[in-house]
Amino acid sequence: MNAQTEWVQVDALAEGFAKEANILEHVNDLTGKTFILHAEDMAISHHFESEKVLTWEVLDGVEKGAKGQGIYKATCLREGIYFVDFVKEEEFAASASIVLNLAEEKATIVVGQMPSESEAMRPIYQRVKSGELLTSVQVDILQCSIGKPFGEMSGHEETEELVGKRVQYEYSPHEYYEHIYLNSNYYTWHCMKGVERGLVETDKCHHFKVADDLFLFVWREKVIPTLGIIMIDLSRFKTTGKILGFDGTEFKKINNFPVGAKASILNETEHHIE
Template structure:
């Protein structure tokens, strides 16, 4: 290995993923629909899907009541009635929202990712250790909700351990492929088999939720280049949909929030004996 960095900025990663990618096509199935989302924190947020790719969200109950914003969104459908909806919050700094909505069960998960400031990113890792903080400066919040009826305990999506022990290869395009090893409830290891990050590998913080049978929400937060991934993994269909977000370059002024999708291949599964 040469004595220089091999880590790739998110903008360069997006450019590498783009040609001939295996993303799902965007859908307009939700156009004309209004979904009242009763959040587990007591908020009620109305999402109105307007023509084109416009989404209007309005806080009907909770902090900021009366706030109403129009955003530009994308949506994919991983299974019938199950959608991945994503947008950049136009009035908040470096913040994105991903909505995982299951219209078959009328529940969902909101994933709010906030990219760190330059100062937060430049903080030494050892200082984070001394202060008892996470090594990643990327902030992710998860809020469960129900659609159309008041939220009650347990009606959202649940944290799962069903991916733990699995080793899966993901082909994002003819020239981009990765391997994931899901180690435990908090960490997974990735390596790039082919593509702009070929040869790179790391172990990062992650989160798992079960959406349906053999269908999962997987979120990771990287600690070197500020990056978050929000992915739905369908191990029946062997397909994924989702996004990766980070800064477009090194000036911390512009986000690159790009879609990803892959074909999945389960390589093996480890069951530890303890």
């Protein structure tokens, strides 16, 4: 029996994904533009100063006056719909990912926070006893309108349209995974080829519908603290997004790397429950 762990740290995952990756190229469409995103209880301005740098500032709400900047990556999966991602340098191990749906004047912000070492080291059973989620990765998901006050139809709604689907993702010729979308809160991932080959886990997730056959999917892993945020286009059969985690086991440096995949639907399950 092999007593050595099979689990892979995020830096090794990033290295495995990097070669011949199926990621979308960065686009410069947003350069020079400013978008004010209105959430239910706050407004945040995002100004794309250059092809690489954006600045943000909270204009209204309890965090009014908070500001920062980041080196961003922007990809465009469909015309007028962008995925923007950057590390929040002013905070510990945090990132922000934004879906900008310009055609519908809607946006979703996902702020991710990696755990401290002490939080990551807490036993899962202790979390169960305390009534907490099993994952130590935190997210704050804000639904927003773009350039107008927050209203009933602002942002992107949660969806169950992925539930029951089993989808294969080719991140590169060397990295193949499948996702099984079990319900609105949990999914199972399985590495069929790559650095995590043979590993399987069921983790916490969140699903949002951006447009027809276009979804924002967020997951939080519990074994190795990991945050994944991707947009899934089941018309183009393509994804774009990122994975965030720690570089190694020291909890001092993060690795935030882009991902993209070719997608194919393997099957779809329909449950018959009376």
